[in-house]
Amino acid sequence: MKFSEVSEIALAMNDVEEGTSYGTPAFKTNGILFVRYRPELESIVVAMDFDERESAIAEAPETYYLTDHYLNYPWILVRLTSIKKTGLRDLLFNAKKFAETKKRSKRITRRKNGK
Secondary structure (H helix, E strand, C coil): CCHHHHHHHHHCCCCEEEEEECCEEEEEECCEEEEEEEHHHCEEEEECCHHHHHHHHHHCCCCEECCHHHCCCCEEEEECCCCCHHHHHHHHHHHHHHHHHHHHHHHHHHHHCCC
């Protein structure tokens, strides 16, 4: 799998814009990052909740992994050399949905706090 395929899948989704994160290509939905490229690792970093992340790593450690940097954040690293296109499509769709949910919950919290 190449990053160009990640890009193709991400840009085919509604409300997705291309940008950068830490100087590398990335994709956001309504301003919220949901995937970015880590070329030095031949991997992408994908938004994912902690329970899902744990399951993914347990089921396919050759594909999904973490570095110490991401331990306390809802992200997972995905080796592009190991993931299939159908799996990548589902992964990006779920990451986008997770990012959208995260944005909605921030708005709700701000409203409750009167901000």
